[in-house]
Amino acid sequence: xxxxxxxxxxxxxxxxxxxxxxxxxxxxxxxxxxxxxxxxxxxxxxxxxxxxxxxxxxxxxxxxxxxxxxxxxxxxxxxxxxxxxxxxxxxxxxxxxxxxxxxxxxxxxxxxxxxxxxxxxxxxxxxxxxxxxxxxxxxxxxxxxxxxxxxxxxxxxxxxxxxxxxxxxxxxxxxxxxxxxxxxxxxxxxxxxxxxxxxxxxxxxxxxxxxxxxxxxxxxx
Amino acid sequence: xxxxxxxxxxxxxxxxxxxxxxxxxxxxxxxxxxxxxxxxxxxxxxxxxxxxxxxxxxxxxxxxxxxxxxxxxxxxxxxxxxxxxxxxxxxxxxxxxxxxxxxxxxxxxxxxxxxxxxxxxxxxxxxxxxxxxxxxxxxxxxxxxxxxxxxxxxxxxxxxxxxxxxxxxxxxxxxxxxxxxxxxxxxxxxxxxxxxxxxxxxxxxxxxxxxxxxxxxxxxx
DNA sequence: AATTGTGAATTCCTTCACAGCC
DNA sequence: GGCTGTGAAGGAATTCACAATT
Numbered sequence: 001x002x003x004x005x006x007x008x009x010x011x012x013x014x015x016x017x018x019x020x021x022x023x024x025x026x027x028x029x030x031x032x033x034x035x036x037x038x039x040x041x042x043x044x045x046x047x048x049x050x051x052x053x054x055x056x057x058x059x060x061x062x063x064x065x066x067x068x069x070x071x072x073x074x075x076x077x078x079x080x081x082x083x084x085x086x087x088x089x090x091x092x093x094x095x096x097x098x099x100x101x102x103x104x105x106x107x108x109x110x111x112x113x114x115x116x117x118x119x120x121x122x123x124x125x126x127x128x129x130x131x132x133x134x135x136x137x138x139x140x141x142x143x144x145x146x147x148x149x150x151x152x153x154x155x156x157x158x159x160x161x162x163x164x165x166x167x168x169x170x171x172x173x174x175x176x177x178x179x180x181x182x183x184x185x186x187x188x189x190x191x192x193x194x195x196x197x198x199x200x201x202x203x204x205x206x207x208x209x210x211x212x213x214x215x216x217x218x219x220x221x
Numbered sequence: 222x223x224x225x226x227x228x229x230x231x232x233x234x235x236x237x238x239x240x241x242x243x244x245x246x247x248x249x250x251x252x253x254x255x256x257x258x259x260x261x262x263x264x265x266x267x268x269x270x271x272x273x274x275x276x277x278x279x280x281x282x283x284x285x286x287x288x289x290x291x292x293x294x295x296x297x298x299x300x301x302x303x304x305x306x307x308x309x310x311x312x313x314x315x316x317x318x319x320x321x322x323x324x325x326x327x328x329x330x331x332x333x334x335x336x337x338x339x340x341x342x343x344x345x346x347x348x349x350x351x352x353x354x355x356x357x358x359x360x361x362x363x364x365x366x367x368x369x370x371x372x373x374x375x376x377x378x379x380x381x382x383x384x385x386x387x388x389x390x391x392x393x394x395x396x397x398x399x400x401x402x403x404x405x406x407x408x409x410x411x412x413x414x415x416x417x418x419x420x421x422x423x424x425x426x427x428x429x430x431x432x433x434x435x436x437x438x439x440x441x442x
Numbered sequence: 443a444a445t446t447g448t449g450a451a452t453t454c455c456t457t458c459a460c461a462g463c464c
Numbered sequence: 465g466g467c468t469g470t471g472a473a474g475g476a477a478t479t480c481a482c483a484a485t486t
Contacts, residue, residue: 009477010424017423018404035445043404046479048448055447063446063485080423081430088422099320103418104378105402111422151425157325174432175425177418181326183239183264191428193421197324197398200414201309201332202238202301203231204372204396207412209302211395230455256467267457269470276469284468285464 012053013080018043019050020076024108027069035066082110087148089173091164092155093118093134096179100153101128114147137164141171151175158182165192233274234301239264240271241297245329248290256287303331308369310394312385313376314339314355317400321374322349335368358385362392372396379403386413 022042026034036054040047054060054072057079061067077083090097093116101113117137118124124136135143143149152168154161154176161180168176169190176192178184181199186192243263247255257275261268275281275293278300282288298304311318314337322334338358339345345357356364364370373389375382375397382401389397390411397413399405402420407413 013424013427017420064444081426095320095323099316102316199238203234205302206234
């Protein structure tokens with residue numbers, strides 16, 4: 001599948017995911033073909049960027065015509081490893097963990113939250129939405145094998161994140177989505193993606209702090 | 222404050238946020254001084270990166286000694302615009318919106334969710350955790366002014382995200398945190414940050430799909 | 443004529459390496 | 465001696481621009 005030996009950058013992979021979602025929507029609208037230019041316009045990207053991103057993996061387009069949407073969707077789905085559904089285990093059955101378990105955005109089908117794990121005896125044994133079980137985090141390794149979890153989401157406070165990480169890593173998990181506002185170091189062979197709300201908010205705050213010029217302009221307008 | 226006229230990259234700003242949180246922790250532990258090298262080790266970064274990031278804004282260090290932690294915290298807090306608390310309005314009072322309203326990670330104090338907005342009459346008028354009100358999203362502009370919202374978080378399904386964006390933008394909001402899995406285009410003067418769980422998960426999926434190769438390489442080594 | 447795929451050019455980001463200072 | 469601040473070098477990501485193709 002990976003035609004070029006070259007290492008693919010994370011930025012490229014993230015964009016492929018964005019492209020795929022857009023293609024899904026276009027396909028649902030009955031659009032058959034799209035050019036890199038009109039795809040690029042939807043994300044204010046350069047069209048060469050899109051062609052380069054795709055060209056790492058093969059020649060999916062037709063010169064003069066563009067890309068066949070359903071064909072490209074199949075390729076991207078396969079490249080991103082989305083043919084088989086991934087089974088996500090969430091560590092931490094608090095507000096965030098519960099929201100993840102109920103998140104409708106996953107209904108596309110490639111990801112399913114199959115269990116939550118907590119250390120609170122009051123939560124262990126109950127279920128979210130009547131069908132997603134909450135297990136004891138101490139049983140993570142056994143349950144993860146049993147129910148084939150391949151991605152762990154850490155939805156615990158910062159002080160518990162390192163322990164949660166070592167729990168899932170020693171259970172053999174290779175892919176981790178971390179929501180705790182702390183930088184975790186991935187052991188070799190384990191991929192961690194950080195979703196850090198405080199970084200995002202503080203970056204917005206920086207922008208607001210620096211835009212008095214624009215605010216003033218808007219005020220005078 | 223911004224000594225250099227140069228434009229600061231988003232990557233730099235994100236890192237400043239990470240540095241600040243680490244400094245807060247060190248300060249709580251009673252550490253007084255830190256060098257760029259030992260700070261860098263905590264994030265597996267290059268120390269020159271940290272010095273460069275800070276040097277955009279001033280000369281905060283002392284040669285031979287490093288940085289005074291409390292001094293640097295004050296500077297970063299000010300640079301990031303965190304002296305005054307930001308008031309966040311959440312559009313969408315579903316699972317995600319509710320989780321945001323209850324999120325303990327904000328308790329640092331710089332951000333407070335002050336209201337939620339929804340279009341569901343069954344939710345409007347009630348409160349989250351007994352103190353955060355849910356208003357009609359149709360009243361957003363009025364309420365936003367009334368309760369001084371300066372950041373909007375979009376916690377709505379993808380199909381509602383564009384409408385939510387135009388609602389908050391026309392109310393004068395300049396900073397938006399978007400959780401909907403769709404790329405929104407920011408109008409001039411408005412900053413949007415995307416928190417896209419599907420992109421993160423699909424990127425993990427890509428890694429999992431490609432790692433048998435690396436596993437094999439590690440085995441052969 | 444339109445659009446891809448891609449080498450070359452450019453821009454942006456990171457790292458090196460060292461003068462300057464404590 | 466140790467560490468910062470920074471110009472220069474190096475590397476990565478993006479954009480340009482055009483030959484190749486339908």
